[in-house]
Amino acid sequence: MTYTVQGERGEIFDIELDENLKRANELIADENRKQLRNHGIRAIDVMGSVGSGKTSLIEQLVLLLRGRYRIAAFKGDLTTRIDSERLASLGIQTVQINTGRECHLDANLVKKALRKVDLSALDLVFIENVGNLICPADFPLGSDTRVVVVSVTEGPYMVVKHPFIFVDADVAVINKIDLAGPMNVDANRLAKDVRSINAKTSVVLTNCRTGQGVDQVASALGVGPV
């Protein structure tokens, strides 16, 4: 004997959903990752605070690596093309991603940018996020490697105040070390703070105006002289 019961009007039901709201971005990030891999392209997501030197770091890395790799840069900003024009002057393909009001890039914006470049003519893509040490952590883009740039001019507590950005950080760059003295900030202390939050993160001290330390960044990213 089999009984059947069913809900009736006015009754209360619990419905299991288990719906992951971060999946929408993650699915597109996975697509981006696959597309980049299929073309044999390395993608590096450069995150960091406003004015920390993200574009300068990319500039220096392009100067160091453009003989060896075919490079493109995607440049996220609320508005203007200033930085993408600056990077384009180095002779690489660039795409300006203007987010308008959004404080971070998301996987969909990167997907659109990928459509604008000739993927078959590329080995390496730098994706420069909007200057922000908070929101980008929650939005994977599909890159292989994530870099976080902070600089000594932001003061001694920039790392410890933003621990979450280091969850997925493969490399942390402490920039403007030439100004550590005048700023009275200990760059090694910032490096130590990164390691105490995430031992997986390699830390490099740089001066991106002169290129000091940039070869070590390239090595840490696995794209430079070893």
Place this chain on the structure above:
Amino acid sequence: MHEFSRTSQIVEAVLSEAEKQGATKLIEVQLEIGDLTFLGFDQVKFAYKILTNKTIAHDSKLTIKRIPGRGNCNSCSYDGPLSYLDDPQFHISFPTFNCPQCGKPLSISAGRECVIKRIRIRK
């Protein structure tokens, strides 16, 4: 950060499911939100209240379960909660992603969720 846009997604998803189920009233929504996300619970609740106004979810209960950060270690087989660095000069204690036993990096296994677990409806 982003509580309003995340909560819009939540409200859209639960209303669409409730409609699919033939609900006349949405009574309760249960969420799970990880400690490592940037979602403030008070802001999510505030946005939810505004966004559900004039829908069948109006005045419904929003329950949020906090999921603490966890990780596992490939070096020493630790599997458990993240350790927190306590420094009295900061108002909150912040997590370290290193193994509390051996100091090697952990793989994060929990704490980044933003999940609608279940909804309660009346048909």
